[in-house]
Each structure stands twice: as C-alpha cells, then as structure tokens.
Amino acid sequence: xxxxxxxxxxxxxxxxxxxxxxxxxxxxxxxxxxxxxxxxxxxxxxxxxxxxxxxxxxxxxxxxxxxxxxxxxxxxxxxxxxxxxxxxxxxxxxxxxxxxxxxxxxxxxxxxxxxxxxxxxxxxxxxxxxxxxxxxxxxxxxxxxxxxxxxxxxxxxxxxxxxxxxxxxxxxxxxxxxxxxxxxxxxxxxxxxxxxxxxxxxxxxxxxxxxxxxxxxxxxxxxxxxxxxxxxxxxxxxxxxxxxxxxxxxxxxxxxxxxxxxxxxxxxxxxxxxxxxxxxxxxxxxxxxxxxxxxx
Amino acid sequence: xxxxxxxxxxxxxxxxxxxxxxxxxxxxxxxxxxxxxxxxxxxxxxxxxxxxxxxxxxxxxxxxxxxxxxxxxxxxxxxxxxxxxxxxxxxxxxxxxxxxxxxxxxxxxxxxxxxxxxxxxxxxxxxxxxxxxxxxxxxxxxxxxxxxxxxxxxxxxxxxxxxxxxxxxxxxxxxxxxxxxxxxxxxxxxxxxxxxxxxxxxxxxxxxxxxxxxxxxxxxxxxxxxxxxxxxxxxxxxxxxxxxxxxxxxxxxxxxxxxxxxxxxxxxxxxxxxxxxxxxxxxxxxxxxxxxxxxxxxxxxxxxxxxxxxxxxxxxxxxxxxxxxxxxxxxxxxxxxxxxxxxxxxxxxxxxxxxxxxxxxxxxxxxxxxxxxxxxxxxxxxxxxxxxxxxxxxxxxxxxxxxxxxxxxxxxxxxxxxxxxxxxxxxxxxxxxxxxxxxxxxxxxxxxxxxxxxxxxxxxxxxxxxxxxxxxxxxxxxxxxxxxxxxxxxxxxxxxxxxxxxxxxxxxxxxxxxxxxxxxxxxxxxxxxxxxxxxx
Numbered sequence: 001x002x003x004x005x006x007x008x009x010x011x012x013x014x015x016x017x018x019x020x021x022x023x024x025x026x027x028x029x030x031x032x033x034x035x036x037x038x039x040x041x042x043x044x045x046x047x048x049x050x051x052x053x054x055x056x057x058x059x060x061x062x063x064x065x066x067x068x069x070x071x072x073x074x075x076x077x078x079x080x081x082x083x084x085x086x087x088x089x090x091x092x093x094x095x096x097x098x099x100x101x102x103x104x105x106x107x108x109x110x111x112x113x114x115x116x117x118x119x120x121x122x123x124x125x126x127x128x129x130x131x132x133x134x135x136x137x138x139x140x141x142x143x144x145x146x147x148x149x150x151x152x153x154x155x156x157x158x159x160x161x162x163x164x165x166x167x168x169x170x171x172x173x174x175x176x177x178x179x180x181x182x183x184x185x186x187x188x189x190x191x192x193x194x195x196x197x198x199x200x201x202x203x204x205x206x207x208x209x210x211x212x213x214x215x216x217x218x219x220x221x222x223x224x225x226x227x228x229x230x231x232x233x234x235x236x237x238x239x240x241x242x243x244x245x246x247x248x249x250x251x252x253x254x255x256x257x258x259x260x261x262x263x264x265x266x267x268x269x270x271x272x273x274x275x276x277x278x279x280x281x282x283x284x285x286x287x288x289x290x291x292x293x294x295x296x
Numbered sequence: 297x298x299x300x301x302x303x304x305x306x307x308x309x310x311x312x313x314x315x316x317x318x319x320x321x322x323x324x325x326x327x328x329x330x331x332x333x334x335x336x337x338x339x340x341x342x343x344x345x346x347x348x349x350x351x352x353x354x355x356x357x358x359x360x361x362x363x364x365x366x367x368x369x370x371x372x373x374x375x376x377x378x379x380x381x382x383x384x385x386x387x388x389x390x391x392x393x394x395x396x397x398x399x400x401x402x403x404x405x406x407x408x409x410x411x412x413x414x415x416x417x418x419x420x421x422x423x424x425x426x427x428x429x430x431x432x433x434x435x436x437x438x439x440x441x442x443x444x445x446x447x448x449x450x451x452x453x454x455x456x457x458x459x460x461x462x463x464x465x466x467x468x469x470x471x472x473x474x475x476x477x478x479x480x481x482x483x484x485x486x487x488x489x490x491x492x493x494x495x496x497x498x499x500x501x502x503x504x505x506x507x508x509x510x511x512x513x514x515x516x517x518x519x520x521x522x523x524x525x526x527x528x529x530x531x532x533x534x535x536x537x538x539x540x541x542x543x544x545x546x547x548x549x550x551x552x553x554x555x556x557x558x559x560x561x562x563x564x565x566x567x568x569x570x571x572x573x574x575x576x577x578x579x580x581x582x583x584x585x586x587x588x589x590x591x592x593x594x595x596x597x598x599x600x601x602x603x604x605x606x607x608x609x610x611x612x613x614x615x616x617x618x619x620x621x622x623x624x625x626x627x628x629x630x631x632x633x634x635x636x637x638x639x640x641x642x643x644x645x646x647x648x649x650x651x652x653x654x655x656x657x658x659x660x661x662x663x664x665x666x667x668x669x670x671x672x673x674x675x676x677x678x679x680x681x682x683x684x685x686x687x688x689x690x691x692x693x694x695x696x697x698x699x700x701x702x703x704x705x706x707x708x709x710x711x712x713x714x715x716x717x718x719x720x721x722x723x724x725x726x727x728x729x730x731x732x733x734x735x736x737x738x739x740x741x742x743x744x745x746x747x748x749x750x751x752x753x754x755x756x757x758x759x760x761x762x763x764x765x766x767x768x769x770x771x772x773x774x775x776x777x778x779x780x781x782x783x784x785x786x787x788x789x790x791x792x793x794x795x796x797x798x799x800x801x802x803x804x805x806x807x808x809x810x811x812x813x814x815x816x817x818x819x820x821x822x823x824x825x826x827x828x829x830x831x832x
Contacts, residue, residue: 060693062615079559079619080689153706235536235679239704240689254538254681255559255619258566 025288032284038277046093055083057090058241066260076262078251084262088270090243095274096221098155098228098238102162103220109163110170111213115205117171118178119197129175132168140165144227148236158237162227166220173216177209215286222278229271245271324811330830332529332810335540335552338680339708340507340533343490346473347425350435350750352729352819353709355473356553357510357531359823360524361408362475362495365399365418365454366466368732370827373816374577376733379470383418383496383519394461397469399454405519407478408500419448420479422456424486432486438748439468439737442768460769467734472820498524498826507533518826525812525829535708537681544572544807550830551806554819555579555621557682564805573808575815579621579800580630580738581729583687585675586794590754591722598666600792603723604647605659606698611652612690613798620686623801628739628784630817631799634773635735635780646789647796659698672701676721678712687797688725716752726752731820735780736768742787742794753793760787 026033045052055073061081069076075084117128135143140162147161181187182205190200231237232246233253240247245267252263338353346354346362366387369378381387384399391398405413424432426440442465445457458465475495481488493501498520499512513528532549534540541560543549545567556564564572587594587603594600609625617623627645629636642648649655663669677688685706692702702723707715715721728741745751747761763786767779787793804815809832816822 058693058696060615060690062611065615065618080693152711154703235706239677239706240685241692242703254536255557258563259559 025284029284029288031280032288035277035280035282035284038273039281042092042274042277043096045089046096049090049093053083053086053089055086057082057087057243066256066263068260069262075266076260078248078263079256079260084248084266087243087248088245088266091245091248091267091270092274094155094238094242094244095225095228095271098159098162099221099225099278101159102166102224102227103217105159106163106166106224107170107213107217107220110167110172111174111206111209113167114171114174115178115201115209118175118182119201119205121182125175128171132171135165135168136172138165140169140223140227141230144231145234145236148231153236153239155238155242158228158231161231162224166224170213170216170220173212174209177212178205181205181208211289215282215289218278218282218285222275222282225271225278226275324831326525326812326829327831328525328829329527330832332526332825332828332830333549334529334531335543335549336531336533337535337537337540337552337554337682338533339535340710342710342713344493344504345487345490346475347421347428347477348433348435348490349473351709351713352554353533355820355823357504357533358475358493358495359472360497360499360512360529360825361493361501362497362824363405363413363519364470364472364474364476365422366470367472367824368470368816368821370822371814373814373822376467376817379466383413383476390461392457395458397456397458397465399456401452401454402519403452405496406517407496408494408515409478411478413476413478413496414451415448415454416451417479418476419446419454420482421476422446422454422474424477424482425474429486433749435750436468436471436473438740438743438750439464439471441747442468461771462736462768463771464734464736464768467732468737470732472731472823498824499526499529502528509533520826523826525827526825529825535679535681544805547807550810551804553804553823555682555800555802556805557621558618558803561803561805571808572805573810575804575806577802577815577817578624578630578632579802579819580731580733580817581727581800581802581819582626583622583684583725583727583797583800584741584794585691585723585797586726586753587723587792588719588721588752588754589793590719593666593668593671594722596666596668597790597792598662599668599671600795601646602659602662602666602668602698603695603700604788604792604795605649605655605662606700607647607691607694607795607797608652608655609648609796609798610650612694616683616686616690616798617801620683621800621803622683622687622798624799626799627788627796628742629735629780630730630733630738633733633735635777637781637784641781644789645785646792656698663698663700670699670701672703673722675702675704675723675725676712676715677704677706677725679706679708683800684725684727691725691795691797719752719754721752724752729818729820731818733817736776739780739783739787740764755791755793757791757793760791760793 064077065081066079067073067077073083077083113128117125143165144161147164148157151157187204190204228237229246232244233250238244238247248267249264256263336353336356341349341351341353341357343349344358346358364382365384366379367382369380372378379387383402385402388397388399401415401418407413423446425434425436426443428434428437442458442460442462443456444459447455477489498515498518500515502511502513504510509530509532511530514524540552561574587600589595613625624631627637627642643650663671675688678684688704695702716724730738740748743751743761743764744756763783767776767783770776770779809830811831812827812829
C-alpha cells in the first residue's frame with residue numbers, strides 16, 4: 001500500500017515541478033512568454049489548418065477577386081479570389097514545416113560536426129573548420145540562393161537550401177562549448193576507461209552543450225522562416241498555389257500595393273510576428289538556461 | 297483602395313493617352329539624340345543567337361544590332377500584310393507561278409566591323425535558317441519548309457525558289473529573328489553568334505553584362521538615311537514586374553516592349569497621368585499546357601483529354617483578363633483571323649464545351665478508365681510572372697476539380713528551355729508566340745519535333761503532318777479554312793497534343809516622351825528602335 005502511494009506521488013511531484021518551472025519562466029520572462037504564445041498560436045494554426053481555415057487555401061473564386069476585409073473574408077481575398085485568412089493559416093504550416101525541419105536538420109548536423117570536430121581535434125578539426133569557414137563566408141540568403149539555383153524550387157529543395165547554411169553556424173558555436181568540455185577530467189577518465197568515441201561524445205559531451213544548442217535552435221527556426229519567406233518572395237522558394245507567406249507577400253506587394261494593400265499586409269504581419277515570437281522566446285530561453293544571466 | 301472616381305479618371309486617361317498614341321508622329325518635329333533605357337522582362341536569354349533562339353529575351357536584347365532582309369512596316373505594324381524592305385531595295389513580285397522570289401540587296405551596307413554586307417551574307421544567313429547544317433540549331437527551320445533553294449547568283453541578288461506557291465512565304469521571310477550574319481563567321485564557327493554580337497543594324501554593340509544589361513550606340517553608317525534618331529540605348533533585364541513598373545514610374549526606364557498587366561497599367565496611369573502613354577493590341581501569343589507524351593501516363597490520350605476537359609476557358613478568360621495579360625478564348629489560330637474557329641466551331645472541340653460540370657464528370661471517368669485516378673504531376677513553368685504564373689495557378693485549380701493534384705516547378709528562362717529540349721518535364725506551361733499573324737505557319741507549333749524543332753510534346757504523328765502539308769499547299773481560302781478546322785480538331789480534340797489557354801492581350805505603357813514607336817500584335821515586332829525618338 002505504501003509502495004503504491006509512493007509510485008503515484010512521484011509523477012505528481014514531477015508534474016508539479018514542471019508546472020512550477022513553467023510558471024516561474026512566465027513570471028521571470030514575460031516577453032519570452034509572449035513570444036512562446038505567438039509560436040504556439042502559429043503552431044496550432046498550422047497543425048489544425050484543415051479544421052479552422054474557413055475556406056480552401058487554393059480554390060479560386062472569381063466572384064470575389066481582390067475583396068477588402070469583410071465579414072465573409074476577415075482578411076480579404078487575393079487576386080484569384082482566395083481567402084487570405086485561410087491562406088495565412090495554411091501558410092503557417094508551410095512556414096513551420098520548413099522552419100522546424102531546416103532548423104532541426106541543420107542544427108543536429110551542426111551538433112554532430114561541432115562536437116566531433118572538438119573531440120577529435122587535430123587534422124579532423126582543421127579540415128572541418130576550414131570547410132565551415134568556407135560555408136560561413138556566404139551570407140545565409142546567398143548560400144540558400146545558390147542551393148536553390150542548383151537544385152531548383154519546391155518545398156524539399158527550399159528546406160535543403162536553408163539547412164545547408166545553418167550547419168556551419170551551429171557547428172561553430174557547439175564546437176566552442178565542446179572544446180572546453182573536452183578538457184575536463186571526466187572526459188579523460190572516460191577515455192582511460194576505454195569507452196568508445198561514440199559513447200564519450202553522445203553520453204558525456206553532447207548533454208553538456210545542449211543548453212546553447214537549444215537556444216540556437218529557436219533562433220534557427222526564426223531565421224529559417226525568414227529565409228523561406230525571402231526565397232519565396234524572390235520567386236525561388238515555394239511555388240503557387242502552395243500557401244506560403246513570402247509568396248503571398250510577393251504577389252500582393254508587386255501588383256496590388258496601392259489597389260489592394262491587404263494582400264501584402266497580412267502575410268507580412270504573419271512573417272514579422274512569427275519571427276518576432278521565435279526571437280523573443282529564444283532570448284528568454286537563453287536567459288533562463290544560462291546560469292550567469294538567470295539571476296540578473 | 298481605388299474609388300469609382302479614381303477608376304473613371306484612370307479610364308479617361310487611358311482613352312486620352314491611347315488617342316495621343318494614335319496621333320501620327322509626323323505631325324511633330326523629330327528630335328535627335330538621347331539614350332533610350334528600356335526594361336527586358338526576363339532573366340538572361342539562353343544565348344544571343346537569333347537563329348537559334350525563340351525567346352523575346354534574345355530578341356529584345358539584340359534586335360537593334362541586326363538587319364533583316366524584309367520586315368513589317370514599322371509605321372503600320374498591326375498589318376499582317378504590309379512588308380517593307382530592310383536590306384533589299386524593293387519588294388519583289390513572285391515569278392514562276394509564285395514559286396520564285398528575287399531580291400536585290402542594297403549597296404554600301406556595312407557590318408559594324410566595317411566590312412561590306414553583300415547578297416552572299418544574306419543568302420548564307422538564310423541557308424543556315426532554312427537548312428541548318430548538322431550540329432546547327434535553327435528555331436525557324438520548320439517555317440521554311442516551302443523553300444527549295446536559296447541562291448546567290450551575283451553579289452547583289454538573292455533568289456528564293458519555293459517547292460510550291462504559298463501565301464505563308466513572305467510573312468515567314470519577315471521574321472524578326474532572321475538576322476543577317478556575316479558569311480565568313482558563320483562558315484568558320486556557327487556558334488559564334490551565341491555569345492557575340494556583330495550585325496549591320498541601327499545600333500552598334502557596346503557591352504553585355506549577362507542577365508543585367510546590354511548597351512548599344514548609334515551606327516553612323518546605318519543605311520536608312522537619318523536613322524536611328526537615338527544616340528544609343530540601354531536595355532535592363534528584370535524578371536520581376538515590380539522592378540520594371542517602378543523603373544518606369546521613377547523614369548529610370550521609358551518602357552518595356554513585352555506588355556504589362558491591367559493592374560500595372562492602371563497604377564502607372566493613375567500616378568503619372570499624361571506622362572504615360574498606353575497602347576493596346578490583341579496579342580499573337582498564347583500559353584499552351586503541353587503534356588510530355590514520352591512520360592506516363594501522358595502517353596494515354598484519355599489522360600490528356602481529361603486534363604483538357606477539366607478547364608473552363610469561358611469562365612476563366614474574363615476573370616483572368618482582370619489580373620493577367622490574357623483575354624480571348626481561342627483555338628490554335630489567332631482569334632479574329634479569317635482562319636480562326638468561330639465560337640460555335642470551338643465549342644465542338646474538347647475543352648471548349650459550355651457544360652463544365654458534364655465535362656468534368658467525363659474527365660473523372662476517363663482518368664478512371666486510364667487507371668490514373670488521383671493523378672499527381674509536376675507542372676513546369678517559366679520564371680515569368682505575366683501571364684505564365686497566373687495561367688498556371690488557374691489551371692492547377694481547375695485540375696484539382698477532377699481530383700488531379702499538381703505542383704509547380706518554376707525555372708529561369710535558360711534552364712526552362714533546357715528542360716523543354718531535354719524532355720525532363722511532365723507537363724509544361726509553354727507558349728506559342730509568333731511575330732506576324734500568319735496562321736498557316738503559326739499553327740506549325742503543334743507539329744512533331746521532327747518537323748518543328750520547337751515542339752516539346754514528345755510525339756510523332758504522320759497524320760498531323762499530312763493534314764498540315766495539305767492545308768499549307770491549299771490556295772483556295774474556303775478550302776484552306778476547312779482544312780484548318782480538320783487540322784485543329786485532330787490536334788486539339790482527337791490527339792489533345794496540347795491544351796489551349798486564353799490568348800494574350802498586349803498592353804504597353806511607355807513614357808510619353810518616347811515617340812515614333814507603334815504597337816503590333818506581337819512583342820517580337822518593331823524592336824530595332826530605328827524609328828524611336830525622345831521628345832525631351
């Protein structure tokens with residue numbers, strides 16, 4: 001009986017500690033909480049687009065072309081008579097898929113390369129870091145443009161285009177943290193105990209660079225969303241009729257800036273708010289995780 | 297938002313500016329000098345060779361550097377029969393029952409390198425266009441199928457001998473891509489003109505920054521006396537429409553010669569008033585949705601038929617005309633031409649019916665029969681906004697109504713052509729844009745590639761070729777029209793080798809100080825800039 005009580009109390013304690021931590025985060029980081037709320041809203045919109053979007057995001061309706069916001073179409077319609085609210089809701093899915101996949105793939109590849117580079121050192125480190133230097137010599141958008149120019153447009157290629165430039169950025173930061181960890185006694189102890197390289201890296205080094213890595217991931221998601229919007233705006237990203245914020249902004253801003261400004265304004269706001277949300281959340285996460293900043 | 301008054305003002309301005317444009321230029325004193333800056337709405341062309349290419353990007357960049365044998369009358373470019381000599385001395389009367397045309401070539405014409413241009417250069421250029429040697433590509437070879445021989449009996453004479461008499465010959469000869477190249481260069485390296493420029497036209501080449509700009513200066517030795525009026529020109533490549541419209545708005549460019557959509561026209565007229573002049577015309581241009589029959593399931597006519605049946609051009613054209621440079625529902629032939637199908641004739645062809653629900657039900661049935669239910673494919677398109685991307689967005693939505701899911705792949709002009717030529721696409725948004733309204737030759741676009749090099753459908757069809765040849769040789773207008781109907785029905789209905797979209801509508805908005813230029817039904821015509829002058 002006592003054992004059963006103890007078993008049910010333990011998860012309750014864990015739940016409570018998570019709740020306290022979450023409430024503590026909200027109290028200490030109100031801006032970060034606001035950012036997180038934006039991210040959550042965007043994520044919910046993207047995940048439940050089928051159920052909450054009032055219209056099909058791709059169906060043309062020539063009866064209501066370039067209609068201003070109204071009760072029927074809260075954010076108005078575009079040049080094809082498509083409901084802007086529905087396209088923005090579905091566009092959240094495109095943005096988040098591209099943002100998260102690019103950030104996670106780029107981030108994890110960077111993590112592996114960064115920690116590996118730091119751990120092995122020597123020629124491995126030298127070669128990897130020079131390759132990273134070359135990749136980092138190009139600004140993110142230029143690198144992404146080059147990748148799209150080689151492989152063409154489309155969601156998968158856009159993800160690849162954004163992922164590639166993120167890898168060296170992550171690898172560089174992770175390597176810096178991992179270099180200091182490599183010198184600590186327990187890593188030497190693990191080596192002398194005959195642990196495999198994989199075990200040392202994955203069990204003993206990676207957990208110690210997770211904090212800066214997570215912070216970087218949130219920043220990467222925002223950067224990736226912005227890069228996707230930029231590529232789509234340049235006509236090199238996602239293509240019609242896929243709902244994507246940058247693409248919507250491009251179509252609206254180019255031809256209808258003066259006659260139907262809502263076509264560009266709302267997707268522009270969606271991009272700005274979401275990137276802002278990730279930025280605020282990332283900053284707050286850094287403050288919350290970093291012990292030097294936590295007590296300020 | 298635009299108020300009704302605003303629209304009224306815009307409409308009135310258009311009428312006024314169009315009226316101004318129609319005013320003969322001769323009423324004003326021509327001013328010489330100045331540099332014309334205009335926009336080319338494209339990325340870098342695949343090459344600078346007019347003989348090889350079929351894109352306006354090449355022509356808009358290079359036409360001012362070259363001469364042609366004959367051309368449309370720049371003062372009457374809307375006419376499909378008014379031809380004038382460029383390098384010849386007078387328009388010849390055909391002899392030998394309409395099968396021989398003898399042209400006398402101007403004396404004293406010089407290439408830009410100072411060497412004389414003779415009939416030998418003209419003959420050699422046309423021989424390369426009509427009968428390209430192995431390894432040389434000519435986009436206009438098929439137009440010259442009626443030509444038997446091109447001879448050069450003396451330094452001032454070029455003789456075209458035809459296999460049969462046809463009214464399609466002279467319009468084909470006025471092709472603006474048919475640049476006269478230097479014989480010696482062609483013989484030494486036929487590919488030289490792909491990357492270099494050297495002609496005898498009104499402007500001499502100065503520099504070309506790939507995909508950025510091209511510049512020319514006045515040719516002081518130009519053979520049309522007093523022309524060109526400009527000191528030079530700069531053409532700037534800009535695929536983005538907003539960039540081009542902004543350039544005209546800010547007077548960084550006077551115009552573009554391809555065409556702007558209604559929204560851009562309204563915007564410019566509203567903001568610039570009488571500083572902008574608008575010229576409009578029907579456009580001998582149409583986008584085609586061409587399935588690659590070398591790829592499954594597009595080798596199955598039932599699938600192609602289903603794709604045609606899903607599209608409702610009668611509802612789409614009026615709506616699209618408000619946002620894109622398209623306007624008129626039509627078949628293979630330029631609407632309004634005597635050889636074009638009437639509305640009643642069109643409605644008998646698949647994809648032009650009036651009961652769209654019935655058509656879509658039939659389309660679903662055909663897809664099911666072909667085992668292509670839930671078909672998914674990629675539509676390859678060109679990175680040109682107007683009207684390519686608009687037409688594609690419309691078509692994709694129409695196809696979704698029969699359960700076909702389509703994604704779009706957009707490529708810059710160069711890779712787009714490469715993919716077309718290599719057949720690395722499933723369905724492509726391509727185009728049939730011709731210069732002269734010459735239906736007999738214009739419809740050759742749907743002939744198999746073995747006959748017409750710019751066909752990308754991946755099919756061979758002897759019957760289609762036979763129908764075409766029979767029509768081409770027919771000289772009786774009524775019989776020719778009947779044969780055109782047979783050809784059109786076979787191509788669009790029986791075989792569905794391509795799917796028509798609405799024909800284009802050309803709107804040119806240019807700075808009012810640009811004078812001497814008149815619109816034509818083609819963005820390929822009247823582009824050597826020799827007649828243009830700047831009133832400022």
